Structures are given as C-alpha cells and as structure tokens.
Amino acid sequence: MCGVFGVTNTENASKIAYLGLFALQHRGQESAGISCTDENVIHTHRNAGLVSDVFKEEQLVKLEGNHALGHVRYSTAGGNIGANIQPLTARIGGIPVSLSHNGNIVNSDELRTHLENSGAILQATADTELILHIMARSNKATFLEKLMHSFEELCGAFSLLILTPTHLYAVVDACGYRPLSLGKLKSSNGLPSWVLSSETCAMDLVGATFIRDIAPGEILSIELATGERKSHYFNLTAFQSLKRQHAKCIFEHVYFARPDSLVWNILANDARFAMGEALAKNNPVDADMVIAVPDSGVPMAMGYAHASGIPYKIGLIRNHYVGRTFIEPTQNVRNFKVRLKLNPVRETVRGKKVVVIDDSIVRGTTSRKIIELLYEAGAKEVHMRIASPPVKYPCYYGIDTPKRKELLAQIMTPLEMNDHLKSETLAFLSEEQLIAVMQKFQQKPTLQKEEKENGGWCTACFTGNYQDEIAQTKGYAEKREVL
Structure with a gap:
C-alpha cells in the first residue's frame, strides 16, 4: 500500500x-x-x-x-x-x-x-x-x-x-x-x-x-x-x-484506490457503487436515510440508496486534514483521531433511523466510535452495512493488518461484532457477492481454469487462502497464537 x-x-x-x-x-x-x-x-x-x-x-x-x-x-x-x-x-x-x-x-x-x-x-x-x-x-x-x-x-x-x-x-x-x-x-x-x-x-x-x-x-x-x-x-x-494464480488485490477496489482511478481497467467509483447496490439487495433494512463513512464509503452508500430507494444524506463530515485512521501505528492514536476525523451532522440524523455504509471493518475501532457519535447526535437507530466480507485474516502482500488477533472478525461472530459495536443490526457483503460484482466489470474472459471461482482476485484477507506456502505457514502460526 x-x-x-x-x-x-x-x-x-x-x-x-x-x-x-x-x-x-x-x-x-x-x-x-x-x-x-x-x-x-x-x-x-x-x-x-x-x-x-x-x-x-x-x-x-x-x-x-x-x-x-x-x-x-x-x-x-x-x-x-x-x-x-x-x-x-x-x-x-x-x-x-x-x-x-x-x-x-x-x-x-x-x-x-x-x-x-x-x-x-x-x-x-x-x-x-x-x-x-x-x-x-x-x-x-x-x-x-x-x-x-x-x-x-x-x-x-x-x-x-x-x-x-x-x-x-x-x-x-x-x-x-x-x-x-x-x-x-x-x-x-x-x-x-x-x-x-x-x-x-x-x-x-x-x-x-x-x-x-x-x-x-x-x-x-x-x-x-x-x-x-x-x-x-x-x-x-x-x-x-x-x-x-493471478491474484489482483480486491481491497484496492474496496478501499485503497481513489474513486477516480482506473484500477485494472475498472473505475473504482463504479465498482464501489455496484458493491453498494449488491449490499442493498442482499441486506435490506428499514431506515429513513443512507449515510456514508467518507470517503471510500460514499459511492457504496449511493449505490445502496439507489438500489433500496432509501434517500442518501450526508450524515458524517470528514476532516481531510487528518490522516487515515486505518494506517495509524498505534491503537490509542486511532481512538483519538476518529473524533478528529469525523463529525455527525446532528440536524440530519437526529430522531432518524440511519443505515451507515462503510467499506470494511478491520479492527472495529472506527466503526464503534462512529456509532457512538451518531447516537450522541440523536440518531434513533444505527444500522451498519459493510460492502465487503469480514476481514478475518492478515495480509502479507502489503496491507497493514499484520496480526490475526487484531482483526475483530477473527475473534467474534457477526452477531458478537454487532453487540460489540452497539449497532442495531450489522450485515456484510459475502465473498461470493463481492466476486460476482467484480466479475461484471471484467471485459475479457481470459481467466485460467483454476481462477473461475475467485475471478483472478486475491481474497486472502477474507478467506485465508494465500497464493504461496510461506504466507500459508505464517497464517497457520498466527492461528495457533489466536487459539
């Protein structure tokens, strides 16, 4: 990264x-x-x-x-x-x-x-x-x-x-x-x-x-x-x-890339909008408005609103002069910076049932603070919808998730995560649904026979299926550490 x-x-x-x-x-x-x-x-x-x-x-x-x-x-x-x-x-x-x-x-x-x-x-x-x-x-x-x-x-x-x-x-x-x-x-x-x-x-x-x-x-x-x-x-x-196999990092489209970038000839903004649509079709919720966790969550929230018919509103404002919380080096800095980075629009969310769209949950720090902030601002209900599968495994190919025990989905079920985050409901896009979204954008069916299942994408952070024996060995070692 x-x-x-x-x-x-x-x-x-x-x-x-x-x-x-x-x-x-x-x-x-x-x-x-x-x-x-x-x-x-x-x-x-x-x-x-x-x-x-x-x-x-x-x-x-x-x-x-x-x-x-x-x-x-x-x-x-x-x-x-x-x-x-x-x-x-x-x-x-x-x-x-x-x-x-x-x-x-x-x-x-x-x-x-x-x-x-x-x-x-x-x-x-x-x-x-x-x-x-x-x-x-x-x-x-x-x-x-x-x-x-x-x-x-x-x-x-x-x-x-x-x-x-x-x-x-x-x-x-x-x-x-x-x-x-x-x-x-x-x-x-x-x-x-x-x-x-x-x-x-x-x-x-x-x-x-x-x-x-x-x-x-x-x-x-x-x-x-x-x-x-x-x-x-x-x-x-x-x-x-x-x-x-060819294994393009699917997290580039979920989170990393700027929305206006063509990444492997797919516009990141379009991919995220489609992820949001798929999320709405597979995980509906009764709500008054759809809001995004900016910035990568914005096209996903717009896609969710489009497919669900629930109005899209700006409910969280991001301070762009604070670095990404995801890549900060220590947990105490991450906790503090969530409040510096995001501020709820109180008049918009007060008394409303809100569905919040985000790209992923890694450690859960940001998600929990966002839900807390929205309830403090007067939201009636806060439902979390995540436009990717639960991140359960560390990435050894360039993403800053080095320890398996730090990943919330590794130590909790989705129901336990919902209780931990204190959201009304929590739902994720499944791996199969995410792959189906990305396959729609692949223009030429040039995949190797073995790649047809994952479409040539690396999804190891969701599945634990790494492309090499060394990463598999490291993953097993961390599994023992967690257990």
Whole structure:
C-alpha cells in the first residue's frame, strides 16, 4: 500500500513526479522521495512527511534531468525509519540505480538471514533493500538479466519502478497483486514521453493518457534515449509448478484506490457503487436515510440508496486534514483521531433511523466510535452495512493488518461484532457477492481454469487462502497464537 510514479523524456521531470506523487498521497503519508537522472548520474531527495512538506521549489530545482521516479510510503514491513524511505539508491555492476516498491516480499525474513550470513551489510529494515542486494549478487551478464534472475528468488507482491541512467523499468510480480499502469504524455521533442503510476488518477493530474496495465510477470523496459519500449517476461516455470494464480488485490477496489482511478481497467467509483447496490439487495433494512463513512464509503452508500430507494444524506463530515485512521501505528492514536476525523451532522440524523455504509471493518475501532457519535447526535437507530466480507485474516502482500488477533472478525461472530459495536443490526457483503460484482466489470474472459471461482482476485484477507506456502505457514502460526 505505497504509491509509485515514473516519467520519461519531459522537461521538469521532477515537478511532474511531484504532481504524480501528490495525486497518490492517499497511498502513503509517512514519507516521500523522487529520483531524477540526466542520463549520467541519479539525483535523489527523500524525507519523512507529506509530499508538500518534503518538496519545496529549491529541492525540485536540484533534481536535474528529464526522467524521474518517485514514491510515497506507509510501512507494512521494516517500520518507519529514515533508512527505509524510498526511492532506495545503490550501484549495481557500476550502474547507479534507484528503486521504488509497492508491495510486500513474503520471504523477506529468509532472504535477509541468507544475505546477512553471507556477508551482506544491510542499511534498512524494509524488504525493498533486499531486491537490490539480490540483483547485485547475481552472476548474470546484463542488468536486465540480473533483474529477471532476482525475481526467481522473491515471493510475494512487488510492483516496482527502477531507474538507471539509460532505462526505466516497470515490474509486476507473477500474481499481479498490486496495480501498475502505463500512460503517455505529449512530448515536445518528437520522442515519446511515458508515465508509469500505481493509479491513473496521477496520470489525469499531469495530463497523460492511460495506455494499459503492466501484466503479471512482465518487465517493461523503456530506453531513455529513444523512448523505445520492450516487454520481457521472467521465468514462470516455478510459479506455474506451484499452481499459483493471478491474484489482483480486491481491497484496492474496496478501499485503497481513489474513486477516480482506473484500477485494472475498472473505475473504482463504479465498482464501489455496484458493491453498494449488491449490499442493498442482499441486506435490506428499514431506515429513513443512507449515510456514508467518507470517503471510500460514499459511492457504496449511493449505490445502496439507489438500489433500496432509501434517500442518501450526508450524515458524517470528514476532516481531510487528518490522516487515515486505518494506517495509524498505534491503537490509542486511532481512538483519538476518529473524533478528529469525523463529525455527525446532528440536524440530519437526529430522531432518524440511519443505515451507515462503510467499506470494511478491520479492527472495529472506527466503526464503534462512529456509532457512538451518531447516537450522541440523536440518531434513533444505527444500522451498519459493510460492502465487503469480514476481514478475518492478515495480509502479507502489503496491507497493514499484520496480526490475526487484531482483526475483530477473527475473534467474534457477526452477531458478537454487532453487540460489540452497539449497532442495531450489522450485515456484510459475502465473498461470493463481492466476486460476482467484480466479475461484471471484467471485459475479457481470459481467466485460467483454476481462477473461475475467485475471478483472478486475491481474497486472502477474507478467506485465508494465500497464493504461496510461506504466507500459508505464517497464517497457520498466527492461528495457533489466536487459539
């Protein structure tokens, strides 16, 4: 759950990257960084904080070159320390390299132990640095071959951008957990100017046209001097032997992505509206109004209102200057920030039966406080409707739900959750219903035979069905801890 952005062959590349990261700020608020190259050296500036805090005019001017990549981060592995701020830079075979990563390497503990035992000196605690070390130790001849060889050792989610003085590389793991899209900018010198981004909303801001998504298992190389693109695919033999499937993270559409982004060629806003419609059809309730938990819950609430015929009202106001409660690092901070972040519209909800639509319940902290606030504001009844299944299992692919025992649905039944949250009623969209919604948006029936059940989506946080043995093993260990 980070954001990556890259651009080639454009004047003021650092400022284009800055704008791109600004559009991706929702994907991480802990730190930001940009690397630029003038086809000779790579210049990098990175620091903790929001994009607007990290970069001022004087920093952007110093980032010389017509090619850039950037990163916004929130930590799921390694913690929020300075050495983990991306892009990470290094020299591999004498070539300066800058790397930005969105995802999570599941076998990072094993890789780290092996590297340290063989003499590697690691500066950071995050998994991204391991990719650079694996590439540096490869005995392959060319940089591209080292890049391809390194992915044979990685397990998990990685959507990467890698900048050298001669090329920009875009990489997506063989399962395709995290999105990465290619776009095109108008160029003034006749050479194509390419844009790569975690979400298309960043392309909209800089004026780029969406071309396509980077495919699972693809390495797209862009030669900076000519703008020429080539697609390469790393060895999928091991991937296929483990019977892994394409597994796009369905939580991107449920929660993470900005509503105006095309994610795997599906508009997030449309997907959420359809989730709300399905939620109304399968979990009706007698209420006076439908309200949303902003922001991702808004299109879901509109869909629920549309399908149910219950009026949609604005019953909760969000303070946009407070970070997402879901990604705050400690429980006591989360508790306090719910009140800073959301405020009920008292005159709207007073004396009314309210159905509240939210995207998910993870720890339950936010939901319980919202219900409490609505009753304090005079609501007669508060019914919770959640446009996704109960989150029962930790994600090892880049979502900040690292401990199974922290997940409310893991330790309580839906009825117990309803009592705990103090709502009048509580209901969820089922996994089957959610998959059915997403399958309506898939334009081409190109799924592998084994994927027909889940439509090529990763739903491990709902089902516990992970794509790799390492994640399964970690899940079993946490199950024993909970029991």
